[in-house]
Every structure is written in structure tokens, then in C-alpha cells.
Amino acid sequence: MPPSAPPSDERPIDRLLAIMARLRDPQDGCAWDLEQTFATIAPYTVEEAYEVADAIERGSLPDLKEELGDLLLQVVFHSRMAQEEGAFAFDDVANAICEKMIRRHPHVFGPEEQRTSAEQTRAWEVIKAKERAEKGKNASLLDDVPVGLPALTRAVKLTARAARVGFDWPDVSFVFDKLREETAELEREIEAGDAARLRDELGDILFVCANLARKLDLEPEDALRSTNAKFMRRFQFIEAELAKRGKTAADSDLAEMDALWDAAKAAERAPAG
Numbered sequence: 001m002p003p004s005a006p007p008s009d010e011r012p013i014d015r016l017l018a019i020m021a022r023l024r025d026p027q028d029g030c031a032w033d034l035e036q037t038f039a040t041i042a043p044y045t046v047e048e049a050y051e052v053a054d055a056i057e058r059g060s061l062p063d064l065k066e067e068l069g070d071l072l073l074q075v076v077f078h079s080r081m082a083q084e085e086g087a088f089a090f091d092d093v094a095n096a097i098c099e100k101m102i103r104r105h106p107h108v109f110g111p112e113e114q115r116t117s118a119e120q121t122r123a124w125e126v127i128k129a130k131e132r133a134e135k136g137k138n139a140s141l142l143d144d145v146p147v148g149l150p151a152l153t154r155a156v157k158l159t160a161r162a163a164r165v166g167f168d169w170p171d172v173s174f175v176f177d178k179l180r181e182e183t184a185e186l187e188r189e190i191e192a193g194d195a196a197r198l199r200d201e202l203g204d205i206l207f208v209c210a211n212l213a214r215k216l217d218l219e220p221e222d223a224l225r226s227t228n229a230k231f232m233r234r235f236q237f238i239e240a241e242l243a244k245r246g247k248t249a250a251d252s253d254l255a256e257m258d259a260l261w262d263a264a265k266a267a268e269r270a271p272a273g
Helices: 012-023 031-035 038-058 061-084 090-103 117-134 151-163 172-192 195-215 220-244 254-269
Strands: none
Touching (some): 012 031, 038 220, 151 195, 151 220, 195 220, 220 254
């Protein structure tokens, strides 16, 4: 007879750890869970982080609770696999972040004076740089910006690091100048028809846009997520209006859909009630 689930009167985190241990049990576990590795689970970890961001964007606290649970499961999953290899366990993960948070907040847990948010951000980076130096790695200021980050986010972090040592545009007007320059270069490459050059020039434009977001103190991924949602909302308005006319988007044409797009924009701008 297979073992029962961990009792519900345990502390929730202990219960979750026990559930994962059971799922990974070589005899009575789940075949799918047993097949997983750090590499195969990593995409799910990234996906769950985005699901958390999506719930926040939609303002849904019930969904946020569920998605945070899914993200926590990812931490537990990775920790369990590491424990099986004798590397570390969940408690080690929790203790490591506790020590890091205490170390990086000496104005709260140590003798230093209180800081403003801006002062703490600067101090945080100084402490991180010291930690990197103590580990004897990262000869470059950019070495530990994770490659796996979304490209726009990584562009922001790379240029923010460079800006700390003065490698930055003086103000946002210079970024607009660079954006116009890169747009002109892309137009020239479109005429030339070189696919590799087109990719490079489009990448340059996106990189400048990431810099623009940084200079405006905006998160480009958040901005683009918002625009994606807006596009979906307006296109679905077009589909709904066409359906009232007994048509689909495939039956329509650009002029009709463009007019409905303008109607969707007008409806969004109209005051409620």
C-alpha cells in the first residue's frame, strides 16, 4: 500500500518539504518528478516568476498567493535535488539568504546609521562588489550579470553597471539622439537586405530603448508587458465588434480593423460611468 500524504497539521513549509521528498522517493515517488534535473526544471522556475509578475500586473491577490506557492515549489524542488547530491538542503538556502540580508542591511541589523532608499541602493551595490571581490572572481564589473535574464532586463543591468563608473549618457536627450541614429542605420540595412546586419541593427535599437527605460527609471519588461496587454485588449475589442457584424478578423480588411482599433482607444479614454 503506498504511503499517505504528509499530515495537514504540520507546519506548511515542513509539509511541502515532505511532499517533495515523497515525490522524489526512488521507490514510491512520481516518475516525472524523478526524471527531472536542475536543467529541466529551470525553465519552469523562470516561467513561475513571470506568473508572479503577471498576477501583480493584474492586481489579483488570490492569484498572487497561488503563483507565489508555485514559485516556492521551485525553490523546494531545486533544494531537494541538491540535497540528494549531498550539496545543500532547503535550510541551507534559507540560512544563506538570511545571512546575506543581514550582511547587506548594516543600517538595520548593525551599527550604521539609517539610510534613505537611494543611499541604501548605492550601499547595496558597494556591498555586493565587496562580496564578489572576497570570492576572488568577476574581474569585470559585468561578469555576474546573469546571461539567463530576459534580454531587455539584462541590457538595463549591464548599462547600469557601466554607468556606475561613468560610462553613460549625460541625460536622456543623448539617448534620443542615439535612437534616431540607430533607426537611420536600420533603414539603410533594410535597403541593403543583409539579414545578419538587420538583426544587429535591430538589436542596437532595442538596446538603446532599454537604456532609455533606465534613464527614465522605468522597467522595460513591465512597460512591454503593459503594452502587450493593451494590444490584446484592443484586438479582442475588434474581434468582438466584428462578431456583432457576423464577421471574423479574417473576413475583414485593414481599414475596417483600423477604424475599430481607434474605437477601442476612444472607449478606453472615455470616462467611466
